[in-house]
Amino acid sequence: MNDVAKIRPRERDAIIQSLRAGVVPRVGQHLIQVGRLEEAKAVLKDVERIGDGGSAIRFVVGAYGSGKTFFLNLVRSVALEKRLVTVHGDLTPDRRLHATGGQARNLFAELMRNMATRSKPEGGALASVVERFVTSALGEAKTRGVKPELVIQERLHDLTELVGGYDFAEVVAAYWRGHETGNDTLKNDAIRWLRGEFSTRTDARAALGVRTIVDDATFYDYLKLTARFSRLAGFAGLLVCLDELVNLYKLAHTQARNANYEQILRILNDSLQGIAVGVGFVLGATPDAVLDTRRGLYSYAALQSRLAENTFARGGLVDLSGPVINLSNLTPEDLYVLLGKLRSVQASGDSSAYLIDDEGIKAFMDHCSRKVGEAYFRTPRNTIKAFLDLLAVLEQNPGTTWQELLGNVALAEDRNPDLTPLDEEDNEDGRSGQSATTGAKDDDLTTFKL
Amino acid sequence: MTLEGKCAATQLLHLAALVALADGSVTSQEEDHLLAHLERSINLGRAERERLEAHLRWLTATKPSLSGIKKRVEGLSGDHRERLGEFLVTVAGADGTLATSEIGTLQKIYERIGIDPSRLYQHIHALSTEMVDSGPITIISPLERPREFGVPSPRTETSAGPGGGIRLNIAMVEKKLQQSAAVSVLLADVFSGEDEGGPPVGIQAAVAPADIVTGLDAAHSVLLRRLAGQDSWPRAEFDALADSMSLMPEGAIDRINEAAYETVGEPLVEDEDPLVVDRRVLGEMIR
Numbered sequence: 001m002n003d004v005a006k007i008r009p010r011e012r013d014a015i016i017q018s019l020r021a022g023v024v025p026r027v028g029q030h031l032i033q034v035g036r037l038e039e040a041k042a043v044l045k046d047v048e049r050i051g052d053g054g055s056a057i058r059f060v061v062g063a064y065g066s067g068k069t070f071f072l073n074l075v076r077s078v079a080l081e082k083r084l085v086t087v088h089g090d091l092t093p094d095r096r097l098h099a100t101g102g103q104a105r106n107l108f109a110e111l112m113r114n115m116a117t118r119s120k121p122e123g124g125a126l127a128s129v130v131e132r133f134v135t136s137a138l139g140e141a142k143t144r145g146v147k148p149e150l151v152i153q154e155r156l157h158d159l160t161e162l163v164g165g166y167d168f169a170e171v172v173a174a175y176w177r178g179h180e181t182g183n184d185t186l187k188n189d190a191i192r193w194l195r196g197e198f199s200t201r202t203d204a205r206a207a208l209g210v211r212t213i214v215d216d217a218t219f220y221d222y223l224k225l226t227a228r229f230s231r232l233a234g235f236a237g238l239l240v241c242l243d244e245l246v247n248l249y250k251l252a253h254t255q256a257r258n259a260n261y262e263q264i265l266r267i268l269n270d271s272l273q274g275i276a277v278g279v280g281f282v283l284g285a286t287p288d289a290v291l292d293t294r295r296g297l298y299s300y301a302a303l304q305s306r307l308a309e310n311t312f313a314r315g316g317l318v319d320l321s322g323p324v325i326n327l328s329n330l331t332p333e334d335l336y337v338l339l340g341k342l343r344s345v346q347a348s349g350d351s352s353a354y355l356i357d358d359e360g361i362k363a364f365m366d367h368c369s370r371k372v373g374e375a376y377f378r379t380p381r382n383t384i385k386a387f388l389d390l391l392a393v394l395e396q397n398p399g400t401t402w403q404e405l406l407g408n409v410a411l412a413e414d415r416n417p418d419l420t421p422l423d424e425e426d427n428e429d430g431r432s433g434q435s436a437t438t439g440a441k442d443d444d445l446t447t448f449k450l
Numbered sequence: 451m452t453l454e455g456k457c458a459a460t461q462l463l464h465l466a467a468l469v470a471l472a473d474g475s476v477t478s479q480e481e482d483h484l485l486a487h488l489e490r491s492i493n494l495g496r497a498e499r500e501r502l503e504a505h506l507r508w509l510t511a512t513k514p515s516l517s518g519i520k521k522r523v524e525g526l527s528g529d530h531r532e533r534l535g536e537f538l539v540t541v542a543g544a545d546g547t548l549a550t551s552e553i554g555t556l557q558k559i560y561e562r563i564g565i566d567p568s569r570l571y572q573h574i575h576a577l578s579t580e581m582v583d584s585g586p587i588t589i590i591s592p593l594e595r596p597r598e599f600g601v602p603s604p605r606t607e608t609s610a611g612p613g614g615g616i617r618l619n620i621a622m623v624e625k626k627l628q629q630s631a632a633v634s635v636l637l638a639d640v641f642s643g644e645d646e647g648g649p650p651v652g653i654q655a656a657v658a659p660a661d662i663v664t665g666l667d668a669a670h671s672v673l674l675r676r677l678a679g680q681d682s683w684p685r686a687e688f689d690a691l692a693d694s695m696s697l698m699p700e701g702a703i704d705r706i707n708e709a710a711y712e713t714v715g716e717p718l719v720e721d722e723d724p725l726v727v728d729r730r731v732l733g734e735m736i737r
Contacts, residue, residue, distance in 0.1 A: 135697055288568050
């Protein structure tokens, strides 16, 4: 339990702050990862394959509370560390893989806003990526004694063969012109275009002189272009993380749902056949969103046959050669090890500074189990929060012991937002999964009204 | 075996045959799994096993239907129904795959025996992560009704200890610790690993080799050394500085911070206005 070596203050604070706020930390996941060695190995290989110009796709399937989002963020951190660019976003009724009413473009815009690099893990890195591309082109132009535009065009030549590639290259060149002439509007317009924020062709033409925009129909093509472009900018590739696949499953309209599944099939086929270059996808899903043969991914026969290959772990051997990673539910033992790791992170890895001993952790779990039943380990968000709150009190009040405080630890049961009816979910578009949970909890308090 | 036991076995066999047959055939694994389970849970003798085998073959030939399922499970409590469902999932998955048709049949059975279909997906998922208890599952005969001389119904096991307290499986904790240690090593490798790729090729202008900062090209090295001159830089001033060196500001910050992550593990400048230079990180970078 004391295997957490050097812990940087930055990572320590990020982990503790996020978990206390009830959200999955963006950095430092590796310090609190419990088990899942094979799964971690598999995604590490995926990331390396993407970095080598290959492709990968993974469906991370787990029940509510099993740590899908945590695992997705771990993959994302690994990718950043391996010099990939990452984009991430939750699928919602308003952000889909396929649509005709702008929802796919919404998803694209969300992904691009969340674009992250190793030095900008929090997102908003699109301009950095573009500038790194242009800077290296400038360097080459200087050494060769030619115009920067020429080098930019040369380097982006490969892109022009892809759908939308010609305009993509034009827009990058426009960014450079904006920089060169001190025209910030042009620079901003170029970034807005690359983010998919232009909604009409007329506007795009007026601002940048290009005839196309990122729209619903070209969503995936532009993702592939962005991946190629990241490689040209000196990064290893692009990882796309899409969480909450359950929201596609919840689409009531069969045609809309199937169109989205068809898009997934297209992505899956491209990945498995190695057509996509330097791009990988990780999708977080609940079991029902995959397995339901009426509305889940399994309702789409072509997807079912590709996903079902490694359905079952046999004789303790996990087969991760297929695209599905099944995350097991957490056990009390997992939680025990996790709390030990959190204690260590809180003490910056210094075992002499631990605020609670192993017995204390057990007593804490015992307390939680009595308060909320087995939910305390199945959906551990609140348990973790309560534990860190306890540690915070112990830290701020030297001399107090956990024995004195334990009785006062309050704990609420965590509720699965997926169980909220779809209509309500529709109203929560703009809100993250976390706020949805909170919303559900608030509702909970009011349901006791007579 | 009692008559009741035999009835229970045939009922169970009926449901299981339905599931196993859903993909067109009962595979030998499915058959073995089913009969082995029956053997374990209700003490089948050899002759009885043979009869059940024959019955199963008969079921296979006559293609059982879904009708009347509700009646078959009438006497079962919710918990037992759930266990029945869980067992049927293991039958369907005994051959290592689960066909859509098998899931479809399971969906119908779950609906008819009154379990929330979403539990089905959790059961299948649990099977694929091997969380399902592989030991015998107690399933009470639908015909077993309370009688004064009846055997008390088996208690369901829970993971909670007496008084609701928790019991931890120490061997499991050890295993988890070992696995977590291994995963820490694996990830520590990733998160502290040197950048194998080395710095991307850039302009190596007339800068003394000693002035080159690890992980950076000449232009960015010079920029970094200029940055070191002040603790904080108003954004416009920094943009002008980068511009004077034919570098683009956003790209340059990204590039420098990336090098900082590689050497120190933390960024050198916070990307805000004004930019603040982290002295400690800087010290380690230009040592």
